[in-house]
Amino acid sequence: MNLESNYLIIDMAEECYRHEGILELESGETLENFEIAYTTRGHLTTAKDNVIWVIHALTGDANVEEWWSGLIGEDKFFDPTKHFIVCANLLGSCYGSTNPLSENPKNQKPYYYDFPSLTTRDMARSLEILRKHLGISSIHTLIGGSLGGQVGLEWAYMLQEKVKHSIILASNAKTSPWTIGFNETQRMAIESDSSWGENKAEAGKKGLEAARAIAMLSYRHPEDFQNKQSEKEDKLDNFRISSYLRYQGQKLANRFNAFSYWLLTKAMDSHDVGRGRGGTASALSGIPSKVLAIGVDKDVLFLKEESQYIANHVQKGSYREIHSSAGHDAFLIEYEQLQYILRSFYLEENGN
The missing domain is CATH 1.10.1740.110 (Rna Polymerase Sigma Factor; Chain: A)
Structure with a gap:
C-alpha cells in the first residue's frame, strides 16, 4: 500500500463520543443521546488518506490490537506507525457504547428489556455519525468479519466513494435461515x-x-x-x-x-443489504469500492459461497479463501494466510 506522506501526529486514544440527538432506527423506534466507545491508533497523514477502520465481531470490543494482534500493531500488516486505525464498539455492545444496561434518559434507569431493537444498518448509521464527528472524509480500508462484516457491507453501501477498499471476512449479504x-x-x-x-x-x-x-x-x-x-x-x-x-x-x-x-x-438476524434496495444483487452492485470477500473453506456458519456471492455481485469484487479446520473462527486466528491474502490484494491493485 502506498500510504506514505507527511504525518499529523494523533496520540493513541480510547475515547467515547456522545451524540446529542435522536437516532431514527429501522424499526421505527428511536435512540436518544447515545454513546459510542472507540479507539484510535497511530497517525493521520496530512492528506488524511491512511484511515483503516476495523469493525469487530459479535462479542468483540474496540481494543482491536488485543483480539486481532496478529494483524494489527507495530510491525504487523496494519501498522499504527503508518496507518491511522479506528475501531468502535458497536452500538448495543457492553464495552462502553450505549447498550441495554445503559441509563434510559426517559426514566434514569437501565433500559434492560426496553432497549430498542437494532439492525446492522442502524449500527452502520451510528458509525457514519462517528466518522463525521471525527472529521474523517475518506476511509482507505474498511475491514470487518462476521457481524462486523455485515455492518461493514452496509456501511460500504452508504459511504459510496468515501471508502476505497472494503474487506468483508466470513460474512454475507443477507443472513441465512441456517x-x-x-x-x-x-x-x-x-x-x-x-x-x-x-x-x-x-x-x-x-x-x-x-x-x-x-x-x-x-x-x-x-x-x-x-x-x-x-x-x-x-x-x-x-x-x-x-x-x-x-x-x-x-x-x-x-x-x-x-x-x-x-x-x-x-x-445479525436482521441483516439484509438488499432490504428496500431491490434485493441483495442490486444493492451489492451499488457498492463502488474495491471489495475483497474472504471466505473460510470449512466455515459451517457463514458458508464460503456467501462470500463468493458478495464478490460476484459488487462492481469491483474479488474472492479469496482461508483454508483451516478452525472453521468460522479462522478469520480471527489464521494470521499468516490473512496477511498473504491482504498483501496480494493490494499488490494486484498497484499492478505488481
Missing part, C-alpha cells in the same frame, strides 16, 4: 434461565453460558474438535469437549451479558 436458526437456539437457551425477565444486570447469565456453548459448535469445524478434543483413553463420561464447552460458556458469561448478546444476535 445462521438465524443457530442464533435462535442460543436465545432460547437464555430464555430458559429462570432469572431472564428480571431487571438486574446478571439476568440470563447461566443461559448465556449455554448459548455460548451452542455458538462454539458453529464457530469451529468438526475436524477441529476431532483434532483438539478427542479422548486419549476410554471413557464413559467427563469428556474433554464437554469441559471445553462449559469453560467457554463461563468465560464469556464473566465478561459479557445476556442483554447485549440477545440484542446483537437479533441485529
